[in-house]
Amino acid sequence: MTRRDSALRLARVGGVITSVALVAFAGIYVRALMFTPIERFQGPAQKIFYVHAPVAWAALLAFLVTGILSLLYLIMRDRKLDTIAAASAEVGVAFAVVMLTTGPLWGKPVWGTWWSWDARLTSTLFIFLLFVGYQVLRGALHDPEIRARFSAVMGVMALVLVPFIHVTVYWFRTLHPEPVLMKPERPSLPGVMLVTLLSSVAVCTLMYVGFLLMRYSLAVLRDIREEEIVDGVS
Amino acid sequence: MPQAEPAVAVRGVSRRFAHRWVLKDISMDVAPGEAVLLVGGNGAGKTTLLRVVSGLLRPNKGDVTLSGTVGMVAHHTMMYDALTAHENLTFFSRLHGLKIRARIDELLGRMGLAHVADERIGTFSRGMLQRLAIARALMPEPRVLLLDEPLTGLDDAASHTVIDVLGALEAQGVAMMIATHQLVELVGTAARVGYMVNGKLAALERCGGEAGQVVERYRELVAGE
Amino acid sequence: MRRGRWWSATGNWSPVSNAATLQAIFAIAGKDLLVEGRTKTAFFSSLVFAILVLTVLYFARDKTSVGDLDLAPGALWVTFTFAGMLGLNRAFVLETENRAMDGVRLTPATPTAIFLGKVLGSLVFVGTVELVSLPVFILFYDVPIWRELPILILVIALATIGFVSVGTLFASMVVRTRFSEVMLPVLMLPFLFPPVVAAVQLTRGILALRPLSEYSGWLSLLAAFVIIFFTFSLFLFEAILEE
Numbered sequence: 149m150t151r152r153d154s155a156l157r158l159a160r161v162g163g164v165i166t167s168v169a170l171v172a173f174a175g176i177y178v179r180a181l182m183f184t185p186i187e188r189f190q191g192p193a194q195k196i197f198y199v200h201a202p203v204a205w206a207a208l209l210a211f212l213v214t215g216i217l218s219l220l221y222l223i224m225r226d227r228k229l230d231t232i233a234a235a236s237a238e239v240g241v242a243f244a245v246v247m248l249t250t251g252p253l254w255g256k257p258v259w260g261t262w263w264s265w266d267a268r269l270t271s272t273l274f275i276f277l278l279f280v281g282y283q284v285l286r287g288a289l290h291d292p293e294i295r296a297r298f299s300a301v302m303g304v305m306a307l308v309l310v311p312f313i314h315v316t317v318y319w320f321r322t323l324h325p326e327p328v329l330m331k332p333e334r335p336s337l338p339g340v341m342l343v344t345l346l347s348s349v350a351v352c353t354l355m356y357v358g359f360l361l362m363r364y365s366l367a368v369l370r371d372i373r374e375e376e377i378v379d380g381v382s
Numbered sequence: 383m384p385q386a387e388p389a390v391a392v393r394g395v396s397r398r399f400a401h402r403w404v405l406k407d408i409s410m411d412v413a414p415g416e417a418v419l420l421v422g423g424n425g426a427g428k429t430t431l432l433r434v435v436s437g438l439l440r441p442n443k444g445d446v447t448l449s450g451t452v453g454m455v456a457h458h459t460m461m462y463d464a465l466t467a468h469e470n471l472t473f474f475s476r477l478h479g480l481k482i483r484a485r486i487d488e489l490l491g492r493m494g495l496a497h498v499a500d501e502r503i504g505t506f507s508r509g510m511l512q513r514l515a516i517a518r519a520l521m522p523e524p525r526v527l528l529l530d531e532p533l534t535g536l537d538d539a540a541s542h543t544v545i546d547v548l549g550a551l552e553a554q555g556v557a558m559m560i561a562t563h564q565l566v567e568l569v570g571t572a573a574r575v576g577y578m579v580n581g582k583l584a585a586l587e588r589c590g591g592e593a594g595q596v597v598e599r600y601r602e603l604v605a606g607e
Numbered sequence: 608m609r610r611g612r613w614w615s616a617t618g619n620w621s622p623v624s625n626a627a628t629l630q631a632i633f634a635i636a637g638k639d640l641l642v643e644g645r646t647k648t649a650f651f652s653s654l655v656f657a658i659l660v661l662t663v664l665y666f667a668r669d670k671t672s673v674g675d676l677d678l679a680p681g682a683l684w685v686t687f688t689f690a691g692m693l694g695l696n697r698a699f700v701l702e703t704e705n706r707a708m709d710g711v712r713l714t715p716a717t718p719t720a721i722f723l724g725k726v727l728g729s730l731v732f733v734g735t736v737e738l739v740s741l742p743v744f745i746l747f748y749d750v751p752i753w754r755e756l757p758i759l760i761l762v763i764a765l766a767t768i769g770f771v772s773v774g775t776l777f778a779s780m781v782v783r784t785r786f787s788e789v790m791l792p793v794l795m796l797p798f799l800f801p802p803v804v805a806a807v808q809l810t811r812g813i814l815a816l817r818p819l820s821e822y823s824g825w826l827s828l829l830a831a832f833v834i835i836f837f838t839f840s841l842f843l844f845e846a847i848l849e850e
Contacts, residue, residue, distance in 0.1 A: 222846055274797050281794045288784035292400050298780045301843045302794065305773070308839055312801040312832055319824060320804060371401075378401040438709055439850050452713065460710030462638070462701065464645040476634035477714035479627045502645075518710070 155368040162361025169355035176348050184344045193257035198344055200250040202352035204272055207247050209356060210240025211275050211310070214282070218303025221296060230296035231371075233303060235363035237282050239356060244276040267318040274313045278306040387449060389414045389526050389557030394444030395434055404430045405441070406581040414449070414525065417548065417558040417571050419589065421600055422578030428561035429457070431578070432528045435559065449557075450525030455515045455532055463504030467495055467514050470503060471521060478522045489517040494543060509540035516547060527551060529560045533567055541567055565593040577603050631716040635724025640731055642701050649697040650732065657690035657740040665747045679748040680810035684803050686740060687763070688770055689792075691733040695774040696791055698725050698732075699782035708848075718845035722775065729771045737763060750814045759813050762829070766806035769833040773798045776840040779847045798836070805829040 149157075180198040187194040217233035220226075251269065252262040263269065282302055289295040388411035397405040405427045412418050420428045433439040435446050436454045454460075461470045471486045490496045493513040498506070503514060512532065519527060529548075533541050548558065548571050559576075562568050569575075570591055577585045577600055584603040589596070643650060664682040702708035711721060745752055752759065774795055781790040805825045812822035 222843075274800065277797050281797065284790065284793055285780070285784075288781075288786070288790060294783065297846055297849075298783075301776070301780065301846055304843065305776070305798065305836075305839060308835065309798055309801075312828075312835075313797070315828065316801045316804050319828065320808070375401045436713060438712055454713055456706070456709070458706035458709070460706050460713070462642055462707055463704060464642045464701075465638070469641065473634055473638045474710060474714060477631050477711060477716045479630065479715065522714075 152369065152372050155365045155372065159362055159365035159369070162358050162363075162365060164358075165354060166358030166362060169351050169358050172351045173348070173355065176344060176351055180344050180348070184340055187341070191257070193254060196250050196254040198348045200247060200254050201345065202348040203243050203250065204247040205349055206352040206356045207240050207243035207272065207275060209353065210236045210243060210360075211279065212307070213360075214240065214279075215303050215307030218300040218307070221300040222304065227292075227296060230300060231367045232360070232364055234286060234299065235360055235367055237279055237303075238363055239359045241276070241279045241283065242359070243352075243356065244272070244279055247272060248276055265317065266321060267314050270317045271310060271314045275310060278309070282306065386413060388412060389416075389449045390435060390559065391447040392431075392435065392444070393446075395431070395441045395446065396443040397430055397434055397439060397441050404581050405434065407444070408583045409444075410576060410583060410586055412526070412557045412559060414557050415552055415555040416573045417552055417560060418586075419565075419568060419572040419575045419596075420559060420561040420578055421563075421565065421575060421596060422561075423604075426578040427581045428578055429530050432456070432530050432559060432561055435526075436528050448526055451522045452526045452528065453519030453522065453524035454528045454530075455512070455519050456528075456530045457534075459503070459511050459515050461503060461511075461514070461518065464502060466500045466502055467506075468499040470514070471518055474518055475521055480522065485521065489520060490514075493517045493547070508535035509537060512536055513540065513543065516544065520551075525556060527556050527558045529558065529562075531562055531564075532560065533562065533564045545571060565596050569593045569596060575599075579603050579607050582607075627715065628717060628720045631714075631720035632724040632727060635711070635716070635721060636727035636731065639698060639701070639725065639728030643697065643728075643732065649694050650736070653690045653693045653732075653736045654739055656693055657686050657736055658743055660686045660689060661740065661743055661747060675748045675750055676811065676815055679744070679750050679814065680807045682748070683744055683810060684766070684807050686744070687733075687737055687767070688799055688803055690736050690740065691767070691770060692774060692792055692795065694732045694736065695729055695771065695778045696782065696787055698729050698775060699778050700787070703782055712848065718848045719841060721848065722841055722844040725779075726768075726772055726775050729775055730767065733767055733771055734764075737767065751816065752814065755813045755816070758819075759810065762806055762809045762813065762826075765829050765833055766802045769802040769829070769836060770795075770799055772833070772837040772840045776844055776847070779844065801832050802829060805832070 176198065180195050184195075184198075186192055213236040214233045217229045217236070221229040221233065251272075255264070256262050282299055285302055286295055286299050289298055390410075390412040392408055392410045395405055395408045396403060404425075408427075408431060410418075420431065422428050430439065432454070434441050435448075436452050437446070437448075438454075462473075465473070467490060468486065471489065472481065472483075475481050475486060487496070487499075490499050493516060495510060495513055495517065498510065503511065506514065512535070516532075532544055532548075536544065545567060548560075548568075551558065552571065560568060560572070569589060572589045575587060575589045575596055576583055577587075584607070585599070587599070661682060664678070664685065668678055699708075702711070716724075774791070777791055777794050777798075778787075781787040781794065784790050805828045808825045809822055809829065812825070
C-alpha cells in the first residue's frame, strides 16, 4: 500500500470514528436532556455541564498529547511525532474554544457570573492561550524541520508551565479569599448523572481521536503532495 | 605504502531542506596540504556541503570526520559590524580559549589590516572584510580551511593577497575545500576538482591546471546527468 | 580524529574545560554589552518605555480610591517585565546580521556557554533598566522601600532571572520569524504569569512590612519557577541552536 493510500485509509477510519462519536454525542444529549434528572440547585442550566466538562477533558488530553509528543520528538527526532503533536494542537484549540464558550454559558445562570479566576478556569484559559501561541509560532516558521524543533521546545515548556499556573492561582485564591458564590467544581453526582457524564467523557475522547486521525492524515497527504511538487510530478 | 589519514573524510552525506535533497550521498577525502576546488552551478549544493563539513549543518545521512580544527570563510562575514577588527578577533579568540594579543596583531599584519585594526568593520570594504574573515579563520591554526567563493567582490590586488595566503597554507599542510566560480584565478592552487551537479558529486579528479579543461569537463558531466 | 558530531555546536568540539566555558560565557556577555554600548538604541527604548509605563499607570488611577500600596507592586512589575522584554530580542538580532552566530558556532563554545553568556548579557541589560527606573518608581509611590531594600532586591533579582532565562530561549526562536518583536510577548506572556504574580505578592508583602512567614510561600513558588525554568531553558536551547 502506498503512503497516500494508507493516509487515505486512516482519514476514512478517522471519519468513521468521528461520525460515530458525533451521533453518540447527540444521543447522550438526548439522554441528558430527557432522561437525566434536573439538578436541584442549578436547574436546567446544569445540563451544559455534560458538554462542558467532557470537552474540557478532551482539550486537556489534546494538550497533554502535544506536550508529551513534543518531548518525544526532541529525543527521537521522528517527523511523525511532530505531525501528530501539531494535529493534536489544532484539535485541542477547537475543543478549548467550545470549552471556553460553554463554561460561561453554564456559569452565568448558575453562579451569576460569566467568569471566575479560579485555578481550574484560569488554567484552562492558559491552555487555550498556549495552544494559540503554539499555532502562531508554527505559522511563522516555514522550514519543516525548524518548525518541528521549535514547536517541540514550546510544547515542552508549555507542559511544564501549566502546573505552575494552577498552583499560582490556587495560592492566590486561598491566600486572598474572595466571596465565592459556589466553586465550579464537579459536584458529587448520583448514579444516573454520573453515567451520563462518563458516557459523555468517553464519547468526547472518541471524538478527539477521530478528529486527530483525520487531521493527521490530512497533514500526511499534504506532505506527500508537496513532495510530488518538488519532485516535478504534477 | 600506508595511506596517510585524510584531513577531511566525508562519508555518504545527504542533506535535505523541506522536501528537496540538496546533497545526495556525497563521499570524498581531502588530504592534508591538498586543496580541492568545488565547482557547480547555483543550487548545486557547494555551500551546503561546506556548511556540513564545517559542522554548522547536520547531515540527514552519513557523517564527516575532521583531523583537527576547522576554519571557514563564507559569503557572510560572521562578525559584528559594530566592533573593530581587533575586538572581533579578540572575541573569537576568547571563544577558542586563546587570547594572545601578539597572534592577533600578527594575523592582522599578515592580511594587511594592521592600519585599520581599531576601526569598526561596518566601514570596511568587501576586500578588507574578506581578509579579516581569513585572519579570523586562521586564528586557531586550523588543519582544515573551508572557503565559499573567497574571491567574490575582490579587486586584483586583494585577490592576489588571498591566493598567496592560500598557497602558503597549502605548503604548511592545511587541507582546503574551495567552492568557486572563479576558475582562472584558483585553478593553479588546486590539486583536485570536485564537480557538483544537482546535489551529487559527479566527479572528483586531478586538476590539470587549465580553467578551460575544468569548464569542459563540467559541461560533459552536466550533459550526462 | 575528531568526528563532526551532529549534536554539538559544530565539528570543532573538543573536551571543553570549565575554565574555557566560563571564559566563553563572559566573552559572549561582554561582547553583547559592547555592541549594545556602541548602538544604545535598545537600552534607551527600554528605559523610555519603562518611565512611560510608570507615568501612565500613576496618572491613570484615582488617588482617593486606590492606595499606593495597592497599585505600586503591580505597576513596578508590569514596568519591569515589559521594558525587559524590549531588551531580550536584541540579544539575538545582533547575531543574525552577517550570520555572526555561525561564527560563534564554529568555535568550541558549547550551547550551554552560549546560552549562559546571552542570559548574563541580558541580565545586565535588564538589571540596568530596572536600576534606573527604580528611582522614578520611588518618586511616584510613597512606599517604605529603603527599609526593606535587601529582600526586595533579592525578589527583583530572582524574578528577573526567571523571565530573562525563559525570554532568552524564546527570543532565540522568534528571531527566525518575521515579526519577532511582536511574537516574543505573544509566546512569553503565559510564562510570565507565575513569576510576576509571585513577585507582585512578594513586593506587596514586603512593602506592607508584613512578616516573612506570611509570604514565604510565594518566595518558594518563585524560587521553584526560576530553578525549573532556568534548567529547562538551558537544556532546550541546544535544540534551537543546531541546524
